[in-house]
Amino acid sequence: MTTANKITIIVLAILIAIISLWYGQNHGLLPAAVAPEAEAIDGLFDFMMIIATGLFLLIQGLLIYTAIRFRRKPSDDTDGPPIEGNVALEIVWTGIPTVIVLILSIYSFEVYSTIGGLNPKAAKDEGPQPVAEETQSEQGLMASASDYLALGLGESPANQAKNLTPLSIDVNAIQYAFLFTYPDTGVVASELHVPVGQPIQLNISAGDVIHAFWVPQLRLKQDAIPGREAQLSFTPEKPGTYPIICAELCGPYHGAMKTNLIIESQQDYEAWLQQQQVAQSESLDNAVALENSNSLLTPYANQLGVNQQLLDELKAYSQ
């Protein structure tokens, strides 16, 4: 290899490294991150984007360069050089991906631990649990509780260290709505209101088919499975209104199964909670979910079968 070639290769390698480092952190492909969990996952994604951009540029560059530089001359009917392999080179390109995926696995494991994935309360199968009495009577709509304890994300180690008590909220997914029950007050709502800075623990279940609870701005998703309960924990940080999306195909109106996550100040949250309590004690028969439903769902409400009886049953179940 000539010195000029070596210099060219080094310059190109540095160029690829600079572009990858820059693009990996400035891709702008993710929505706002509104919780530390989301930031941890974003750090991981950016890191993967840096590596992916580097490999992308390397391989596409190689292919394009080869296709131009090594095209056959019209008059040349001979074969290329009979190079059948190169053990050193093959070890290098087996080794580099091995190291990359090892680093990625360890980094991913770290992030997964940071966001509470290894919390034993949420991560372990603790064997058969006694079936709750009420659920058995709700035949048809509610599946009986399963033999499994919650699975998903538990309280994060950081929050555990701070000894914060998480606010526990039950999420029940049905075709095609989410219902949020606040066990402390008995409030049932169709939107998820949470106070900023307060660690949240969602207990997610489903009433009919499998759904999934997903908030893109939290970067978190957990399937809601009939007969099982799953957990998802996060600490909301940035006030605002964000979409809650059902991410698992659940029927023809799956695309309309959306609602909002509202992260608000402690005062606003308490005011909202009080208002809900008053409203619900005034008229227990009111269709909570329907009147609060987001605009997309409402036009389909009748087709969807979200009727009064269903909501009453749900409320009876969740209380």
Place this chain on the structure above:
Amino acid sequence: MTTPVSTSQTEPQRNWKDYFTFNTDHKVIGIQYLVTSFIFYLIGGALAAAIRTELATPESDFVDPEVYNQLFTVHGTVMIFLWIVPAGAGLANYLIPLMIGAKDMAFPRLNAVAFWLIPVGGLLLMASFFIEAPQAGWTSYPPLSLTMGQVGEEIWILSVLILGTSSILGAINFLATIIKMRIPEMGWFDMPLFCWSMVATAIMVLLSTPVLAAALIMLSFDLLVGTSFFDPNGGGDPVVYQHMFWFYSHPAVYIMILPFFGVISDILPVHARKPIFGYRAIALSSLAISFLSLIVWAHHMFTTGTPAWLRIFFMATTMAVAIPTGIKVFGWCATIWGGKLRLNSAMLFGIGFVSSFVIGGLSGVMLASTPFDLHAHDTYFVVGHFHYVLFGGSVLGLFGAIYHWFPKMTGRYMNEFWGKVHFWLTLIGLNITFLPMHELGLEGMNRRIAIYDAEFQPLNVVATLGSYLLAVSTFPFMINVVWAIFKGQPASGNPWKALTLEWQTSSPPLIENFEEEPVLWCGPYDYGIDVPPEDQQSVQELLSEVKTDMGR
């Protein structure tokens, strides 16, 4: 070993009618597979165009929401079970006996049965549109699949069971043929790499497909007679279905891509005029992928009710797939590096395959990471990812294979100009269609929806336009094939000056493949080794020399 002496003049010729009969010639069956699966590709493509048309607007306006779910359910099922899997089987049928110097497959009648199950399963699935189409997605998760219409769901189950049976029968045949019917001089490491990739594919099919069959039969019981294997209302567990389903369906992804890894490993050396770089590494990495594919299934279930140890274990195994895959990709790059590239349609599709597949591979490693998958699972990021693998990978590989082996199959060349038009339309179309999907998914668009947030419309319009370009791109190909069959420039037995055995017979090959048993006079990729440039002879001349030497 002697073969009946017959010259090509008196050799009976294939009649077009043979292709519509229960014929046991592997070459007829191979072409039957390819043509049948291509017809289903057009059907699956039409369904995709309808899906993209619905998604051009955020509202549900082009079709009913139920119909939309039917469209993507049948689109997925058709493209997997009726296009890529059988098209790979078609190539394997056509090529394996020729590549190993055999007269036919090990079990010719079983082979014909395997093929004829395809139109049966396919027509059954198509009939569902006139009775009741399935609409629970190609994954058909219970309990949803148990509630969306009994008839449509059962048609889907039966159809997939029939197609799965066909796949198992084919795999038995490929393995038996490769193990038992190679010419005696051909050791395992003298085989073309396509044969290696089919060994790996067949092992996966045989180990995983029966598990899918079991899951579908249990689902049928739940659906028809009210058992509760998977129905939580009766104490069943829907997550068990997901484990069984993905135990097959993850290997299925490799069942769909490995044959085309083999195709590319065969196309690139021929048109680069250089040996494949690292033959053994590429051959054995196919087996490594085959083994790993059996222990990665739960990466489809990171957001399901799965415990942490399982999520971490499957993350690590999934990431490990990048290692054998990387060996292949770098091996391909090194193969063409420094060669004398003939940039014809086959080669362009070969290079295009590597380029597009790499994008799907990189996003695949990202998705393997459990925390990131919590965000990306079931979004358009995943849709973009697997279309880069299955369209950018498998479909480009398949087109490359057709341009490469068309002269062998028909004795005529395809038109190069229109081949290149086809290539560029396909490559540009696929990137316009599938690249924006990554961003859509990351920004918050989930998959399998007819109704989406208006902020996602611009990128969806781009994807829709790209899909129309892909639809257009099939026309130059179809016209080219039909034109070439009748009017294409005649091709010799070895138009590409390739070294594997299928090129040692006439084009198209005789009914029993070789006039006499072919001779292995060099390795499959010994380009530039045995033929010094100053003393170049045609393969035929060399062949006859070798024959004289051996006293035949």
